[in-house]
Amino acid sequence: MKVHAFCLVALLLMPAASAVEVHVSVREPAGIARAKEPCTGGIPFKPGDVKDVSDLALVGADGNAVPAQFTVLNKHADGSARWVLVGFLCSVPARGVAKYTLKTGVKNPAPKTPLKVTEDANRATFDTGVLTFSVNKGGQAEYELFGKTKVGDKAVTDGGGATLRNCELEEKTVGEGRRARKVTTLKADGKTFTCSAGPPRRLKWEYKGPVRATLRIDGDYGGVGGPKLSYTARITAWAGCGAVRVEYSLRNSNPAGGVDAFIKRAAITLNLAVDAKPQGSGADWAAGADGDVGLLVQNRHTGGIYRGPGTYLRSLFGCGTSRGWPGLYGQKVEGKTAFVEIVSKGPKLTGRGAEKGALGFTQDGVFVLADRAHKDSEIWLDFYKGTRDAAANAARAKALRSKLMLFAPGEWYSETEGLGIGRFGTLADEKATYKKWGWRDTGKFKPPSLPHMPDAFVFSESIHDVSEDDCVEGYLLQFLRTGDRGFYDWAEAWAGFYRCHAIYRDDWGPRWGVKAPAGKRVNKGLAFHWYGPHMYNWPDTRMHRCHHYGRGIFDLYHITGNVDMLEAGLDLAEQVGPDVARGTPGGKFSFGRAWGRALLTVISAWQATGDPKWKKTADNAVACVLKAKNWDPGLQIYMQGLGIKNSYFARAWTKGHFDIKSNPRWSKIFRPIPPRLDTYLTDNGVTCRYHRGAIIAKKGKQEWEVTYLTQVFELSACHMALERYARLTGNKELVKRLIEVTEGVARHYWSDKCHFMIGSPWFGWPDKGKVLDPADWSASHDKCPADGGGVHSGYAARYTADMFARCYSFTKDPKWLELAKRSWSRGSKRLYQRKSQCAADDEVGPFAYIRGAHNNTMTECSVRMFYEAPRAR
Secondary structure, three states, X not given: OOOOHHHHHHHHHOOOOOOOEEEEEEEOOOOOOEEEEEEEEEEEOOOOOOOOHHHEEEEEOOOOEEOEEEEEEEEOOOOOXXXXXXXXXXXXXXXXXXXXXXXXXXXXXXXXXXXXXXXXXXXXXEEOOOEXXXXXXXXXXXXOOOOXXXXXXXXXXXXXXXXXXXXXXXXXXXXXXXXXXXXXXXXXXXXXXXXXEEEEEEEEEEEEOOOEEEEEEEEEEOOOOOOOOEEEEEEEEEOOOOEEEEEEEEEEOOOOOOOOEEEEEEEEEEEEEXXXXXXXXXXXXXXXXXXXXXXXXXXXXXEOOOOOOOHHHHHHHOOOHHHOOOOOOOEEEEEEEEEEEEEOOOOOOOOOOHHHOEOOEOOOOOEEEOOOEEEEEEEEEEEXXXXXXXXXXXXXXXXXXXXXEEEOOHHHHHHOOOOOOOOOOOHHHHHHHHHHHOOEOOOOOOOOOOOOOOOOOOOOOOHHHHOOOXXXXXXXXXXXXXXXXXXXXXXXXXXXXXXXXXXXXXXXXXXXXXXXXXXXXXXXXXXXXXXXXXXXXXXXXXXXXOOOOOOHHHHHHHHHOOHHHHHHHHHHHHHHOHHHHOOOOOOOOOOOHHHHHHHHHHHHHXXXXXXXXXXXXXXXXXXXXXXXXXXXXXXXXXXXXOOOOOOHHHHHHOOOOEOHHHOHHHHHOOOOOOHHHHHHHHHHOEEEEEEOOEEEEEEOOEEEEEEEOOOHHHHHHHHHHHHHHHHHHOOHHHHHHHHHHHHHHHHHOEEOOOOEEOOOOEEOOOOOOOEOOHHHOOHHHOOOOOOOOOOEOHHHHHHHHHHHHHHHHHHOOHHHHHHHHHHHHHHHHHOOOEOOOOXXXXXXXXXXXXXXXXXXXXXOOOOOHHHHHHHOO
């Protein structure tokens, strides 16, 4: 073949593709040395960094590449990997750190003994090099969830399955009057039905490679009577490893179902091929062996309203076993049987309100799995040769409970904009920000810290009151900001609560390969409302249109590779998507938390899947913003009309000056107004009335509409969602509108008298064209600004810090960072409702924090500012 000289010269002059290097590490959290144990972690990359994972390798501190498995979780627009899941076997000393580097251009070595998976018509067989086991595909007379297992040549198990006992139900009416509703409850003399897990409807390899394989099995419970329950089991094995993980999800989301499921007991049982003698047990584990081979089972509840061992509650909520709630489920390895309970009988409740049940149980201790909800467990089956004493098995169970994970430094996740929130500041960035501002660190306030909490578990929570932010996203961000494993543990705990119970699951949807009915099946179990009904400790525990959370599970999917996180996020997006899809561009538009949170969820779904339907939904939402008829360019606000459903105005600022005839209902909700305002309205003849969904103020012959501006924290959610869309799409028109909106916030939400943000401004009362500043009328606000005096809300001021920081990221105008600084100083140091600041303006106050409790929010405030401020010039 003839090659022209100029072609050779051109090739020689072309710059070689630069190698990508990302420093990553594994921290051992449990105080137990690990030797070649499973480790995974999702790592984000910038566009163009990794075009093919076959060019990627994991290099240890000694310079040698470690056999690893790389899976692309999703891609950038240019086709390069956006997130890559890394799986390998890791050795790390107790409390130690194992350092690695992800590199391109280095050969990834194969494992010495690769994981082998073979299939035939009846079963899939795993060979890890340490053990072999099979998974039944169905077709036999009696289905076995987990088949024959051998360690070397010796059989340890020989089949087994899953069963549950549920109860006969009847329909009753709960509540009175307008709150009355029909619910399904236990029949007093009802029967108990025993159901077995039936053959799979579907088997799917979620991961399959030389290091790790995960087989997903979906099926239904058979038997006569009771609700139509389903199950999903994900069975994972690793090369050279004797431990197998079973992630088991008991699902009350079958399309043929439609009632809350009352379950007395559910368990997975293995038939042992040996006669096992006990070798120790604990609250969540048990082990047994015959002298040649042994089995340890470790059982951890990971999601859904359910009460596990006492340690699940003691750490955060202060109500462990001392409150009379012992660990409920059991496990055993003895004789010819090994079993783990995934639902156990709860204690019988007594006392006031006991008939309503608590913590997911009825008064009689029967677990109630809500319609379109899951109950998840993580079960480890650790097979070993010889014997282990009880202490060794306890240590092994502790290690299995504290999995090893691979992470990059927090700043890498920020710089790559891998998370749904985009860029954020780490704890080091936060400290650098304070130093740049000249704030003195008095030592009074310490940076946030949280130790490893492997039993972190959210057993029940009021979605309405937990916070105005997403706890999964918040805890994950705080982990990446600080590196403290406890924050990650709570991110996973909240993700379990959201994906299993709070989000209505649609397991029969398009992901099953079955066409879903229009709108999916509605929830047919006990209805949920704000603060009610008070049954089974369920009031307000499920998703609401405005108080919905859980979009952070998209991020956790990318970090863990847990496919159920992704599917739960898509279920959430499908439910809230209509909130941003139904708007009509060119009509009236108003910011609100429901709209902002829904758009953030839709954008996260689009980023995670690349599905154009989510992009189309987001496009419609943005068009509604840009083409809204009620946008006032001069005032730089959306003139949001006030309807009868929002009565804040009548409650607080109009008594004695409102025309009751225009709306008699408001006569019951008036409250006294500040005397100064009363006098001003009387002296100037200012009154108001309700007219066709709006409040009309009148002064003499002049009339104008009073507008209730969006609350700051609601505006913050919308601002963050629109910024993400603008940054992902490069929409310049939206960037311009965002800057204008933020100018309006600085103009209309800031009190010049008290130097605080007004949380819920009224525009046009008592004067046309002005915002009602409570400091002008209330005596409690007289002593201003921050050195003491009136009660002010740092809650509102805190949220605007990131709005201003986002505007700086677009404009590089330093005025925005100055506004961010002022907002954060007032917001962080006044906290929620206090009469004085806890630190001076030139001192470091409380650090950004997430506690998962109301008014300790972080995710929609501060984290963007701490990224921009250290980099500002």
